Each structure stands twice: as C-alpha cells, then as structure tokens.
Amino acid sequence: MWRWPPTCNRFDGAWPKAYHALCMGSQRSTIARRGVFSAKVLENNQLCLDHYQLVLQLEAFPPCRAGQFVTVRCGQVEPIQAPREIQWQAGQLPELYGPELTGRQPLLRRPFSLAGRRDVGGKVELEIIHHVIGVGTAFLAEARRGDEIELLGPLGNGFDILPTGRAVVVGGGVGIPPMLYLAQQLTEAGKQVVAFAGARTRAVLPLTIGSAQPPSTAGWPGMCTAEFAARATPTVVATDDGSLGVAGFVSQALEQWLDREQPATDDLAVYACGPAPMMRAIATIALGRGYRCQVALERHMGCGLGTCQSCVVKVKSGDPADGGARPSVSAHPTGNAAQLTGNSVQPAWQYKLACKDGPVFDAADLVW
Amino acid sequence: MVDLRVNLAGVEMANPLLTASGTCGYADEYADLLDLRALGAFTTKSITLASRIGNEYPRVVETRAGMLNAIGLANIGLDRFVADKAPLLEKLGIPVFVNVAGVTVEDYVAVASRLEQVEAVRGIELNISCPNVKAGGIQFGTDPVQVCKVVSAVRNVCRKNVLIVKLSPNVTDIAVTARAAVEAGAQILSMINTFTAMAIDIETRKPILANNTGGLSGPAIRPIAVQMVHRVYSQVAKAAGVPIIGMGGIQFAHDAIEFLLAGASAVAVGTALFVDPGGVLAIKDGIAEYLTRHGHSRVSDIVGTLELNGRA
Ligand SMILES: Cc1cc2nc3c(=O)[nH]c(=O)nc-3n(C[C@H](O)[C@H](O)[C@H](O)COP(=O)(O)OP(=O)(O)OC[C@H]3O[C@@H](n4cnc5c(N)ncnc54)[C@H](O)[C@@H]3O)c2cc1C
Ligand SMILES: Cc1cc2nc3c(=O)[nH]c(=O)nc-3n(C[C@H](O)[C@H](O)[C@H](O)COP(=O)(O)O)c2cc1C
Ligand code: FES
Numbered sequence: 001m002w003r004w005p006p007t008c009n010r011f012d013g014a015w016p017k018a019y020h021a022l023c024m025g026s027q028r029s030t031i032a033r034r035g036v037f038s039a040k041v042l043e044n045n046q047l048c049l050d051h052y053q054l055v056l057q058l059e060a061f062p063p064c065r066a067g068q069f070v071t072v073r074c075g076q077v078e079p080i081q082a083p084r085e086i087q088w089q090a091g092q093l094p095e096l097y098g099p100e101l102t103g104r105q106p107l108l109r110r111p112f113s114l115a116g117r118r119d120v121g122g123k124v125e126l127e128i129i130h131h132v133i134g135v136g137t138a139f140l141a142e143a144r145r146g147d148e149i150e151l152l153g154p155l156g157n158g159f160d161i162l163p164t165g166r167a168v169v170v171g172g173g174v175g176i177p178p179m180l181y182l183a184q185q186l187t188e189a190g191k192q193v194v195a196f197a198g199a200r201t202r203a204v205l206p207l208t209i210g211s212a213q214p215p216s217t218a219g220w221p222g223m224c225t226a227e228f229a230a231r232a233t234p235t236v237v238a239t240d241d242g243s244l245g246v247a248g249f250v251s252q253a254l255e256q257w258l259d260r261e262q263p264a265t266d267d268l269a270v271y272a273c274g275p276a277p278m279m280r281a282i283a284t285i286a287l288g289r290g291y292r293c294q295v296a297l298e299r300h301m302g303c304g305l306g307t308c309q310s311c312v313v314k315v316k317s318g319d320p321a322d323g324g325a326r327p328s329v330s331a332h333p334t335g336n337a338a339q340l341t342g343n344s345v346q347p348a349w350q351y352k353l354a355c356k357d358g359p360v361f362d363a364a365d366l367v368w
Numbered sequence: 369m370v371d372l373r374v375n376l377a378g379v380e381m382a383n384p385l386l387t388a389s390g391t392c393g394y395a396d397e398y399a400d401l402l403d404l405r406a407l408g409a410f411t412t413k414s415i416t417l418a419s420r421i422g423n424e425y426p427r428v429v430e431t432r433a434g435m436l437n438a439i440g441l442a443n444i445g446l447d448r449f450v451a452d453k454a455p456l457l458e459k460l461g462i463p464v465f466v467n468v469a470g471v472t473v474e475d476y477v478a479v480a481s482r483l484e485q486v487e488a489v490r491g492i493e494l495n496i497s498c499p500n501v502k503a504g505g506i507q508f509g510t511d512p513v514q515v516c517k518v519v520s521a522v523r524n525v526c527r528k529n530v531l532i533v534k535l536s537p538n539v540t541d542i543a544v545t546a547r548a549a550v551e552a553g554a555q556i557l558s559m560i561n562t563f564t565a566m567a568i569d570i571e572t573r574k575p576i577l578a579n580n581t582g583g584l585s586g587p588a589i590r591p592i593a594v595q596m597v598h599r600v601y602s603q604v605a606k607a608a609g610v611p612i613i614g615m616g617g618i619q620f621a622h623d624a625i626e627f628l629l630a631g632a633s634a635v636a637v638g639t640a641l642f643v644d645p646g647g648v649l650a651i652k653d654g655i656a657e658y659l660t661r662h663g664h665s666r667v668s669d670i671v672g673t674l675e676l677n678g679r680a
Contacts (some may be wrong), residue, residue, distance in 0.1 A: 152401075182650065299426075302437065310439060
C-alpha cells in the first residue's frame with residue numbers, strides 16, 4: 001500500500017519553492033501550462049470494494065493544485081494502420097481490424113481529480129483515486145505496474161487557500177480524493193485542518209481505516225484513516241448506515257462539530273467535494289453560519305478544455321463572464337424549436353464552465 | 369514528395385484537414401494543444417446574430433463509439449465574435465470559415481453581410497440544421513425549398529466570402545438537399561452535421577439529455593457519412609464541380625482517406641479533437657503516406673476514385 005509520503009507520517013515539506021508559490025498563492029487564475037503527458041503506472045491499489053488508487057509517474061508535470069483535474073484516455077486506442085492484407089489461411093479466422101471491432105472502447109477522455117502529487121527524484125508522482133462505474137474506470141482498475149496511461153492536464157481551477165487559521169475539508173465518496181490533496185496543501189500552508197469523510201457504507205469508503213484508532217462514533221476527529229493521517233489531518237468518518245464512524249450524513253457530522261467547536265467566522269473555511277446533495281447541504285450549513293465555502297463540482301464533459309460548452313454551471317450574475325456566453329434576450333421567439341431553446345431572459349444567473357471556470361466554485365456564487 | 373495542397377472553390381489550403389464547427393471553439397481554446405497553423409483551414413463554432421446561452425445541463429452523453437450533444441448553439445453572438453475573436457483569427461495564418469446559424473432567413477443574411485466586412489474571414493459555412501421559426505419550426509436543412517431560400521439569400525450578400533453549405537443528414541435523400549444547395553449557389557458542400565438521436569436512462573425512463581434529443585457524432589456515424597458523401601459526390605457535386613468537405617467520425621488517417629475516396633476534397637475532424645487535440649495532425653501524415661504508397665502526388669488524384677463493385 002502506498003503511503004503519503006512513503007516513509008513518514010508527516011509530510012516533510014519538500015515541495016519546490018516556486019511550485020509552492022504558484023499553488024499556494026491566493027490569486028485565482030487558470031494555470032496556463034497544461035499538456036498531454038504519458039504516465040507510467042507505479043501502483044494500482046484497491047482501496048475498498050469499488051475504489052482504486054493509481055499512482056502514476058511522469059517525467060514532468062506542470063504545477064498544479066488540489067481541485068484541478070486531468071482527463072485520461074481510458075483505453076488502448078490504436079489508430080487503424082494502413083490497410084493491411086487480411087491474413088487468411090485455411091482453418092483460421094481472418095484478422096479483422098478497426099477499433100470499432102475490438103469491443104467497447106471509451107471514446108471521450110475521463111476526468112479525474114488529482115488526489116495527490118509528489119515531486120521525487122526529478123520526476124512527478126500523481127495520484128488518482130477512482131470509483132469503478134463503467135467502461136473507462138473498469139479499464140483503469142485493470143492497469144498494471146509499468147503500463148502507460150495518457151493524461152491531459154492539469155485542467156480547471158483548483159481550490160483557493162483562504163486566509164483562515166482553520167480549515168475543514170469535506171469529501172463524500174468519490175469526492176474524497178481531491179480532499180486528500182487539499183488537506184496536504186492546507187497543512188503545508190500552516191492551516192489547522194479537520195477532514196470529514198462520508199460514504200454510504202464502510203465497504204465503499206475509499207480510505208484505509210487504522211485498527212489503532214477507529215473512527216469515533218460521536219464525531220470526534222482522530223487519526224483514524226491512514227490517508228488523512230499521512231497528511232497530518234484528523235478525520236471524522238460518517239456512514240449513512242452507521243457501519244463506521246458517525247451514523248448519518250457527513251453534513252450532520254460537520255454540523256455537530258461546528259456546534260461543539262464554534263469557530264470564529266473569519267477563522268474557518270469550508271471546502272467540499274462529493275455528490276450534489278451533499279455539497280448543497282454543506283454549503284447551506286457553512287454559508288448559514290457565515291463561513292466561506294468552496295465546492296468542487298462534477299459535470300459530464302465533452303472536452304474538458306473549455307470548447308464544447310457541455311459542462312455548464314449556473315452561477316449568480318454580477319461579474320461578467322470571461323468565458324461562456326451570457327444569457328441574453330432572444331432575438332426571436334423560439335416556439336417549439338427543440339434545438340433552439342434556452343434563449344430566455346435570465347438576468348439572475350449566467351452559465352460558467354466547470355472545466356474552465358471551475359470545477360471549484362465559491363459556494364455563495366452558485367445557483368443550486 | 370507528395371503535395372498535400374488543395375484548392376476549394378478558390379480557397380488555397382496547405383492540406384485537406386479542417387476542424388469541424390463546434391469542436392474547436394474560436395481557435396484560442398486549443399492554441400496550446402494543437403498547432404492550428406498546421407491545419408488546412410479552421411471552421412469556428414456556430415455564430416448567431418444574438419448570443420445564446422444554450423440548453424440546460426446535461427448537454428452531452430457518450431454512447432457506443434459516439435456522443436450525443438445538445439449544446440443548443442450556445443455562442444457569444446455576432447458582435448462579440450467580431451470584436452473579440454476575429455482579431456485572433458486574423459493572426460492564425462490559415463483560411464478561416466465562420467459557421468453561421470439562425471432561425472430566420474434574415475438572421476443568416478444579417479450575419480453573412482456583417483462577416484463580409486471582417487477581414488479575417490475567408491468563407492461562411494451555413495449551418496442549416498436549425499428550425500426555421502417562420503416556416504413553423506421545420507428545419508431549413510430538411511426541406512429543399514427552405515434550403516434554396518436560405519442559400520440563395522445568403523449567396524446574394526457573399527462577395528469576398530466563399531459560401532459553404534453544411535448539409536443535415538436527417539433527411540431521406542441527402543442528394544435532394546445537396547442539389548437544392550448547389551442550385552441556389554453553394555460553392556462548397558460540407559457534410560455531414562450530426563444525426564438527431566436519443567439516449568434513455570432506463571431506470572428513470574427519461575432521456576439523458578435535458579433537451580431530450582441530441583446530435584450523434586463520432587466514429588459511430590462514419591460509415592453513414594461516407595456513404596452520404598459518396599452519394600452526393602456521384603449524383604450532384606461531381607457534375608457541378610462543387611467540392612465536398614467530408615466529416616463524421618474521422619479519427620485516423622484511414623477514416624479520412626475513406627472520405628477522400630468517396631468524393632470529399634477535404635476532411636474535417638470534430639469529436640476526435642476532444643479525444644486527442646494534437647493527435648489529429650497525424651491524419652495529414654497518414655494521407656501523405658497513403659498517396660506515396662499508391663504512387664500519387666496530389667490529394668486530388670484520389671478524390672472520388674472509389675471503385676464500386678459491379679452489381680448484378
Ligand atoms: C472534474 C471532475 C473530477 C472527477 N474526479 C473523479 C475522481 O477523482 N474519481 C472518480 O472516481 N471519479 C471522478 N469523476 C467522475 C469520473 O469522471 C467518472 O466517474 C468517469 O468519467 C466514469 O467513466 P466510465 O467510463 O467508468 O463510466 P461510464 O458511465 O461508462 O461513462 C460514460 C460517459 O459518462 C461520463 N461520466 C460518467 N459519470 C460521470 C461523472 N460522475 N462525472 C462526469 N462524467 C461522467 C464519462 O466520462 C463518459 O463520457 C470526476 C468528474 C469530473 C467532472
Ligand atoms: C459538441 C459539438 C458541438 C457542435 N457544434 C456545432 C455547431 O455549432 N455548428 C455546426 O454546424 N456543427 C456542430 N457540430 C457538428 C460537427 O461540426 C460535425 O458536423 C459532427 O460532429 C460530425 O463530425 P465528427 O463525428 O467528427 O464530430 C458539433 C458537434 C459536437 C460534437
Ligand atoms: S467540457 Fe467542454 S467546455 Fe467544459
């Protein structure tokens with residue numbers, strides 16, 4: 001099992017200075033550098049029933065930060081070679097060619113959040129944790145040490161490290177991976193961090209539970225998961241069915257903790273990633289109590305590059321969009337024209353793109 | 369040494385590879401991942417007179433060997449295109465075609481007239497897969513009478529710009545609409561746009577896309593697109609001397625060569641740009657390699673050289 005960092009419990013702060021400045025700066029801008037990279041699989045670990053952790057090694061990778069993502073080509077997509085002779089011998093089947101014929105190939109790239117990064121020996125190690133739900137993630141689950149995987153990234157905007165003394169990171173299910181990376185960067189920035197990790201049931205929680213200190217059923221943070229402990233982050237675990245830690249939603253565990261701790265509004269920032277209802281609940285709790293809150297959203301993406309306009313997120317209007325189109329008054333009635341709907345007057349919100357303007361958004365800006 | 373240059377209705381291109389509308393934005397989105405100057409020409413996302421926010425989410429869904437999209441022509445609108453994007457396109461150094469969409473003939477004409485004054489633009493591509501609100505919402509591109517109306521109206525205002533008409537495949541006989549377009553003055557045909565399609569979530573019994581239907585693109589449609597290009601080439605375009613830009617599921621050189629053999633003079637890549645933005649340039653090399661291997665020196669040598677099997 002891979003550990004962060006491999007040998008010690010506390011991260012030793014060996015991030016390159018320039019990288020640190022780039023990633024920790026509160027200036028919010030898309031980091032311009034991105035590209036297509038070939039990554040070698042160092043490890044592929046099954047974390048729980050249906051979550052796998054990939055540790056990838058790259059010769060180089062641009063500076064990145066928690067909340068950013070990469071898109072992965074989940075398949076051996078080999079170009080059809082110049083038409084070759086069909087080898088046909090009596091008693092043998094002819095060799096067919098064409099990617100269409102070789103089984104279901106994922107077509108589009110699959111987006112995954114970065115779950116961690118380590119710069120070691122002049123190379124970069126990236127971590128991805130994924131939930132097997134379909135053809136692309138099933139492909140990744142079968143990756144073996146030494147396999148080559150093609151990444152495009154880093155994409156999107158990561159989390160801002162807000163100027164508070166304390167931070168709470170909340171991850172639900174497959175929203176946990178970016179929170180591991182964020183916990184890393186927050187502790188690095190000297191914040192006092194507490195993690196909240198939620199899952200439906202123990203079997204699908206993508207974290208390693210230590211036997212020495214089991215998660216508290218009363219919601220007290222502890223070094224109960226190997227992954228967050230390796231990032232010096234005490235953790236509260238909640239499961240919907242009560243099979244581990246607090247019984248109930250992770251949002252309830254957070255609320256309980258806030259009631260107990262009563263952090264000052266300017267001293268705590270809340271960061272979340274997970275299923276939409278969870279993030280909404282977290283945002284309601286955090287904003288309702290006056291805390292700043294950032295959430296990382298998931299959207300079905302065509303390109304991940306700000307081109308296809310498929311990953312739209314409704315954001316309250318105010319500042320003009322620099323990216324996608326703004327709502328505007330239609331020049332024409334749209335009638336029943338199915339393809340031309342969507343041109344209504346909606347001054348209250350505008351669309352932003354999750355892949356370019358997000359996936360991290362200020363919760364207060366979102367139209368849920 | 370093979371010569372990849374092609375001439376489409378007077379537009380000189382260094383090679384026959386273009387971007388398909390809507391899959392490469394307005395060029396700046398991909399600049400760092402794909403050397404656009406290495407393309408033969410660039411086609412923009414559809415532009416409409418007024419900006420459009422497009423459809424509700426979800427707008428895309430992947431299907432086997434393809435994807436459905438119902439973006440709803442979300443775009444920045446003509447004014448912002450001219451102000452913000454045209455200056456960038458001017459620096460591109462390759463011919464730029466602007467894809468134009470609208471819901472009335474007047475829309476198309478207004479956009480086309482304005483684009484006559486934009487230096488960076490070399491041609492306009494009419495996206496006629498839009499419903500005509502004045503004709504009761506029937507798609508321009510599915511009715512030869514509507515095709516004729518919109519194409520001839522736009523042709524009247526095109527002086528500098530070459531007129532490309534992008535055909536919709538959602539018709540019984542694409543040669544009919546192709547003929548209407550050519551007779552009304554189309555100088556280039558581009559084909560095909562996406563197939564109207566639907567994907568259903570069987571648990572909720574609802575379509576996956578918010579718009580219910582979307583356009584199917586990607587490798588899944590390639591064989592149909594190839595057939596349509598061949599049909600239009602042999603029945604309309606060849607005799608009329610109108611070049612075809614073939615598209616639909618092109619991912620590799622092999623795919624592009626199929627289109628060329630079927631009768632396309634140039635090819636466009638769409639969905640494949642999402643998968644491998646920089647990699648599409650390998651298609652050029654593959655075409656050059658094929659020409660060399662078959663003893664040809666120019667792309668035009670193989671256009672439409674498909675040899676049909678004799679039929680009983
Ligand atoms: C910014 C971002 C970060 C993500 N980070 C992670 C992560 O760290 N770990 C993880 O396990 N998953 C993550 N996801 C979700 C992940 O992209 C999907 O689970 C994955 O694409 C599924 O692919 P598949 O082929 O296995 O599933 P299929 O269902 O076969 O996929 C079919 C299509 O739907 C898309 N799709 C399916 N589910 C989702 C989804 N939830 N979100 C977006 N697209 C989807 C696929 O990309 C594909 O195009 C993230 C999504 C986004 C947008
Ligand atoms: C996300 C997406 C957006 C598109 N937007 C447009 C558009 O705005 N105008 C247009 O004429 N065609 C549009 N198309 C159609 C493509 O230009 C092309 O005709 C079609 O996708 C077939 O080619 P492909 O299989 O290589 O993608 C779009 C296609 C996709 C996938
Ligand atoms: S995924 Fe294409 S614009 Fe965001």
